[in-house]
Amino acid sequence: MxxxxxxxxxxxxxxxxxxxxxxxxxxxxxxxxxxxxxxxxxxxxxxxxxxxxxxxxxxxxxxxxxxxxxxxxxxxxxxxxxxxxxxxxxxxxxxxxxxxxxxxxxxxxxxxxxxxxxxxxxxxxxxxxxxxxxxxxxxxxxxxxxxxxxxxxxxxxxxxxxxxxxxxxxxxxxxxxxxxxxxxxxxxxxxxxxxxxxxxxxxxxxxxxxxxxxxxxxxxxxxxxxxxxxxxxxxxxxxxxxxxxxxxxxxxxxxxxxxxxxxxxxxxxxxxxxxxxxPHKGLLAKKLRQYKHQNKILQENILKLFYEIGEEKGDFFGNCSTEELMQHRAIPHNKLIRGLVSLEKASLLYYKGNKWRLTGAGKNEGERIAQRHRLWELYLTKYLKTKPAYIHENAELIEHVLTPELVKELNKLLN
CATH class of the missing domain: 1.10.3470.10 (ABC transporter involved in vitamin B12 uptake, BtuC)
Known part of the structure; x- marks a missing residue:
């Protein structure tokens, strides 16, 4: 001292x-x-x-x-x-x-x-x-x-x-x-x-x-x-x-x-x-942003999956097991569980008896994500003349970054 x-x-x-x-x-x-x-x-x-x-x-x-x-x-x-x-x-x-x-x-x-x-x-x-x-x-x-x-x-x-x-x-x-x-x-x-x-x-x-x-x-x-x-x-x-x-x-x-x-x-x-x-450019901050973005993509993919299964069954609020979800989309089991738990905490999914189903808010969010996906697929097909083999994969990436303003413009453009 x-x-x-x-x-x-x-x-x-x-x-x-x-x-x-x-x-x-x-x-x-x-x-x-x-x-x-x-x-x-x-x-x-x-x-x-x-x-x-x-x-x-x-x-x-x-x-x-x-x-x-x-x-x-x-x-x-x-x-x-x-x-x-x-x-x-x-x-x-x-x-x-x-x-x-x-x-x-x-x-x-x-x-x-x-x-x-x-x-x-x-x-x-x-x-x-x-x-x-x-x-x-x-x-x-x-x-x-x-x-x-x-x-x-x-x-x-x-x-x-x-x-x-x-x-x-x-x-x-x-x-x-x-x-x-x-x-x-x-x-x-x-x-x-x-x-x-x-x-x-x-x-x-x-x-x-x-x-x-x-x-x-x-x-x-x-x-x-x-x-x-x-x-x-x-x-x-x-x-x-x-x-x-x-x-x-x-x-x-x-x-x-x-x-x-x-x-x-x-x-x-x-x-x-x-x-x-x-706080913004540091390695840990970048890793945190990357993790949040990957988690957001995972959750949106799961919600869209529930919505598409609901379309097939004609029931958007039907129960689905993890095995059924994995049959429709190849998501690793640990990642799927992590995403499901996160969505339940956000009140977008409901869990009961080892099965999951959409809530009302979850159904609306799944519908919104599916709409963005299909809008972009239609845009690629109609205006960019993209080969069919590449359309779905491209839409899988773009659906997560389309802003509400772009969605509005695509709706107007595609009628």
């Missing part, structure tokens, strides 16, 4: 720098990552992060210091050049985007590793800690780092807010944006710069290798919760901030645990929770 209070009150300046710094970088990256995800350019984040590494090494070699501003300028420059080279490769060769991105990713990271080896063989003592940019070291964030992170994060936020409509349009319909003479190339340039900027501010804490996850994962998690872009951006920023906060807390409780990997693990856990439990 003492450690918990000490951490969340942010009384220690070192804790304050780490927590605020990681929350700033994760939320800023998540905002930019939302548009990156929608533009289907997720791999660009990984390429940019790796391309920033040579810039960090070059900046250190030129200045002899690890000042965050100098290193940020170097990382931004090489990261942006890499994205420019990817664009040139795509436009002026037969190389596709994924291949060009993978190519630049490997080459730039190799160059960065080579430059780091050269630096490590020099006598400059300031080189210590430079390799932390590979995997990140949030615990090393200082006040000057926090100032740079704050300025760059505010710049990203203001740019996104100021160009929100334009970014939205080119993310969803770039061709339309070009047709109304929007300056798409300039907007793409600005957006590319934001990607690089988000990467630059994050690699100090999360590292080059893991930074792509911070760019894309919060946005991917937010996508499961909403279809509105503004809410998606807000949720992505929130998920990023939460992962930064909790990752820092775990690292504080266990000093041997690196902050960057824990941030990535937490945001990945949020993504998996979203994937499983999001």
């Amino acid at each position: 003492k450690a918990f209070l000490e951490f969340f009150t942010l009384t220690d300046p070192n804790i304050r720098y780490v927590v605020l710094g990681t929350m700033l970088l994760t939320s800023s990256a998540a905002i930019v990552g939302t548009f990156t995800l929608l533009k289907k350019k997720a791999l660009l984040g990984d390429a940019t992060a790796h391309a920033a590494f040579p810039g960090i090494c070059i900046a250190f070699m030129l200045t002899g210091t690890k000042h965050p501003i100098y290193l940020a300028i170097g990382a931004f420059t090489t990261g942006w050049i890499a994205l420019l080279l990817i664009d040139i490769l795509i436009k002026h060769s037969k190389i596709k985007e994924d291949i060009a991105t993978a190519l630049l990713l490997s080459v730039t990271f190799g160059i960065g590793t080579l430059l780091l080896s050269i630096i490590q063989n020099t006598s400059n003592a300031a080189q210590l800690g430079l390799n932390n940019y590979l995997f990140g070291k949030a615990a090393a964030l200082l006040g000057e780092d926090l100032l740079v992170l704050g300025i760059l994060s505010i710049a990203i936020l203001l740019t996104v807010v100021g160009l929100f409509k334009e970014f939205t349009l080119i993310a969803f319909d770039k061709a339309f944006a070009e047709s109304i003479h929007m300056r798409v190339n300039l907007l793409e340039f600005v957006f590319t710069s934001l990607i690089v900027l988000a990467i630059v501010i994050g690699i100090r804490a999360v590292g080059i290798v893991l930074m792509a996850a911070m760019l894309i994962t919060p946005a991917a998690a937010a996508r499961f919760w909403t279809d509105r872009l503004t809410k998606m951006i807000g949720l992505a920023a929130l998920f990023g901030a939460i992962s930064g906060l909790l990752g820092s807390f775990v690292s504080y409780l266990f000093p041997g645990m690196p902050t960057g990997p824990w941030i990535v693990l937490i945001v990945t856990a949020i993504a998996y929770i979203s994937f499983l439990f999001a």
Whole structure:
């Protein structure tokens, strides 16, 4: 409890720098990552992060210091050049985007590793800690780092807010944006710069290798919760901030645990929770909707079966055993019992003496389903000239999705 209070009150300046710094970088990256995800350019984040590494090494070699501003300028420059080279490769060769991105990713990271080896063989003592940019070291964030992170994060936020409509349009319909003479190339340039900027501010804490996850994962998690872009951006920023906060807390409780990997693990856990439990797009919600739909089809098929048997016998309220029902339609016994019990609970069937019969409401519902089936069969025969062998099977599928409005139109059309 003492450690918990000490951490969340942010009384220690070192804790304050780490927590605020990681929350700033994760939320800023998540905002930019939302548009990156929608533009289907997720791999660009990984390429940019790796391309920033040579810039960090070059900046250190030129200045002899690890000042965050100098290193940020170097990382931004090489990261942006890499994205420019990817664009040139795509436009002026037969190389596709994924291949060009993978190519630049490997080459730039190799160059960065080579430059780091050269630096490590020099006598400059300031080189210590430079390799932390590979995997990140949030615990090393200082006040000057926090100032740079704050300025760059505010710049990203203001740019996104100021160009929100334009970014939205080119993310969803770039061709339309070009047709109304929007300056798409300039907007793409600005957006590319934001990607690089988000990467630059994050690699100090999360590292080059893991930074792509911070760019894309919060946005991917937010996508499961909403279809509105503004809410998606807000949720992505929130998920990023939460992962930064909790990752820092775990690292504080266990000093041997690196902050960057824990941030990535937490945001990945949020993504998996979203994937499983999001109310509309989550896997469990989809499975539940699928189960309800299958149960609805089963119940409608059983009611139609009772109605058709009633037509044959001339008695819609006659009793039927499960064996008789299965003789008329091949429904597995366990599924049939499940459907019959559900219909009894809905007061559409009545059960007595191991036999079942329709109630008044059940008869009306069975008649409605049979009518939809026969209307569609007639429509297929009369207007679409479908072969008889396919008519019944097609109607078996369509009868469950015909709306009252379509049924009304079919009645009018077929007289």
